[in-house]
Amino acid sequence: MTESIKNYISTSMTINRIGVALSAEKNAGMLIKIILKGVMKIANADAGIIYTVHESGKVTVALMHIQSRDLEVDSHSNGDDPYNALVHSKVIKLTGSSIFNNVSINVPDIYHSKGFNFSINMCFDEMIGYTSKSSLSVPMKNHENEIIGILQLINAQDRMTREIIPFSDDDEKVAQNLASVAAVAISKNKLLEDFKLLFDSLVNLIATAIDEKSPYTGGHCRRVPDLTMMIAGAACKSDHASKLETIFDRIHLLDERFEILKRDAQISFLKNKLSLLKNNGDALQHEMDCHLHTFIEEIEDDRKFLHACNSGRNLMGESDQERLRKISVKYRWTDPDGNEKHFLSESELHYLSIPRGTITDEERSIIKSHVNTTSMMLDSLHYPKSLRNVPKFARVHHERMDGKGYPHGLSGNQIPIEGRMIAIADIFEALTAHDRPYKRKFSLTEALSILGSMKEDGHIDPDLFDLFVREKLYLKYAEQHLHPEQIDDVDLSKIPGFACTV
Template identity: 40%
Template sequence: MDSQDNLLERFEHLNAIGASLSSERNIDRLLENILLAAKTITHADGGTLYRMREDGRALRFAILRTDSLGIAFGGTTGQPISAQFQDLALYREDGSENSSLVAAYSAVHGATVNIADAYTEAGFDFSGTRRFDASTGYRSKSFLTVPMKNHEHEIIGVLQLINAIDPRTGAVHEFSLADQHLAESLASQAAVALTNRLLLAQLEVLFESFINLINLAIDEKSPYTGGHCQRVPSLTMMLADAADAVLDGPLADFSLSEQDRYELKIAAMLHDCGKVTTPVHVVDKATKLEAIFDRIGLIDQRFEIVRRDAEIARWRAVAEGCDPVAAEQSFLDQSARMDEDRAFLRRANIGGEAMSPEEQARVREISKRYSWVNPAGERADFLSDNEIENLSIRAGTLTAEEREVINHHVVASIRMLDSLPWPKHLRHVPEYAGGHHERVDGKGYPKGLRGDQMSVQARIMGIADIFEALTARDRPYKPAMSVDKAMRIMENMAATGHIDPALFEVFRREKVHERYAQQFLEDAPPPPG
């Protein structure tokens, strides 16, 4: 019989357990902690925690422990329980209650069942228990089976304890009334904790689904950014985990709790949400002259018109008495120059290599060298001012105005994220997501923050964003870059203050780039060893 001091101690333990259960975020650990706590306060040798299946027709094994046999399945053991045991049906095929199984009876009737000795108990089928005992040499005796009810009085699980042990003698005895009350109290607290955790998990899934919906909208709008929205979060978390493991140097004090990791993951998933506001013709601009279509075709047509005019002029000169040989040679010379200028403009339109000032001047010279009669019947310069501006872009395919439009997506992202009522554990999402285009030297955008003004998380996202962009194979405006070349470029960025050198050293030393390449890049080298 329990002494008053022993009961008080166990009640205090029960209160402590309730507080710890409410703070556990991981469902597997929560389930494990529930069973272990129940075993502890009742001195049970073994136990099983069942969860109600979603259809409400069966109990599913979640956690199983038997100390004296060294049996442990589910939870943090790494030993999956679903493959070992079949679900316990609550109803037979004819729809009647499956009351022969004590756990099923407890779930169906919402009642605690306290059995002193399974071998002498009438009314329940313990044949499975007997087979287990025969194969293991165990002796299952006392059973305490408690239903777990949520706040709506729905059964969400069943807690079953086996063989109460006398801590002084080690003998197996029946579960006392005090044991039953403690287990029922724990089951009630556990049901609340589990229900809350499941509701939070469902909200998190719903929340992440909305984020994926935004990314899907970006993907549908432009297939060239959807992959980016998926890959940057993965690379961000790879680098974050590597930085978290650092024990010395500038990152020695950096650490991430489970909540910190989730907050960073959400920020990474939302880092480009502002791209829903970016015009698709700017995002997808593959060549300098592309708008709704690539206008280089219009320039090709103008060259043909100018060539036609030159040929007409050739025959007119011959008709007026000019030397036919000289007229033909003049036409051939003009045609050859046209071919050279046309090839030059087509190369310039690609935007792959940086243009020199001389090449930019040549674009303007070509515009003045030729003239043509436009559809309105007016003689015009060969290239419009807009075409000259685009073809003279020094690097890439975007004009300064278009680049501002692209850069505005960060401002839009920050505004969108700042407008949301973030809970405490996600309050840094706007800062992390909005800082991925800032630079350590203060020359980034939109705020021009220096490295010491940025969180480590924002600097991590900056590196992930750059490396993904350099190696991406789905951009319309550039070919994919090899991992080695991308790393050389980022080494220079680290040396010149563009990215955090300490984080980049972790990125390189821990081979984060290689692990990312193995997962996301088709032509990645095979892993070492």
């Protein structure tokens, strides 16, 4: 009687521990291990195996524990072990009735049982020098009554003599109940994984749809997360594109106009020179040569000035803007249709006169509005607790460390670290993207130099930039996403803002 009471108390405590684990344990693999060891203790079994039945029909050993041998096989830690290789082809034969007829199989001796094939256990015995005798196999069903696994107990032991005995009816009932609990744990874990995969798939689908809407930004939403994960995030915006980039860089059109001006000047000079030769005007020829040379130099100087304006790297002062206006009307050129025009159109003058950067106030307003659109879209979604900060991280990746970013003008530690990381990834991807025909792709050295300057200007997080360079994350990203010609040998000592230590 006393022994029965002890067993009852021990069983109750084991079931209570399993109940606590159900609510507290987040790791499904650990929970299954607790359940298997618990049911082994209640039934006083020396060994236990949990098999997983996959949707494809393949069966694998999820967990095997043999107490007397201190042996444990866990598929989560070693999915290529020889036991799994063995079970793939033979486990269905082991418990065919258990799987397909939803019944338990309780046999006193697997080596003398009729109607069941326990060759898998016999193979285990041969591999590890073990002797399986009594066996209890119970199907594990999910909430849709589908068989998702099998719980098998091996070698029940008499609590006093340790002799191998058959499993009792009570053992079978307990095993059935706890097999259901284990099935719930496995199903819950699979549902969570499925929902996570579904969520990730939806995010990728939406990102792809947004990117594919523009043929010039495809891949951006795939590459930025890759780089963000490498440096643990990204946040900010800036792109030293050129001011005349609108689907293609129009600075070459200005070069063509300058060439036309030089050609016209040279033709006019030759005509005048020919006329002077006919009229014996030798004295004026030298003066004309000097005038042509001066004019060509002036054209070249103005052309270089327009290129500098177009780069967007320098601040455009009032004197620079005044010079632009003069150049605009200083030269006249004739288009292919024979129309004479000012050298710069109103649109070109407008873009080249941008005081700083490469975009107009109107374009900047449009760009900034996408943050508000992003916020509205993300805020409309319901997130699990682990993802509730996603909208906050996304909306701050255009803030700057010096407080001059948008939309809220946050600075320093007011910007979440995740957002600061996203910024660096966003900028570096934009600088090195090779699928945007309207801008040239930068090499690693050029991109890192621009990032370094942005660090010095208070644009990006200095510590994250140093981490990005020091750990050569740029190279890891480049090997996966950049063209070979972009991957040059970076001299870190020449990167602005980075203290190179050897």
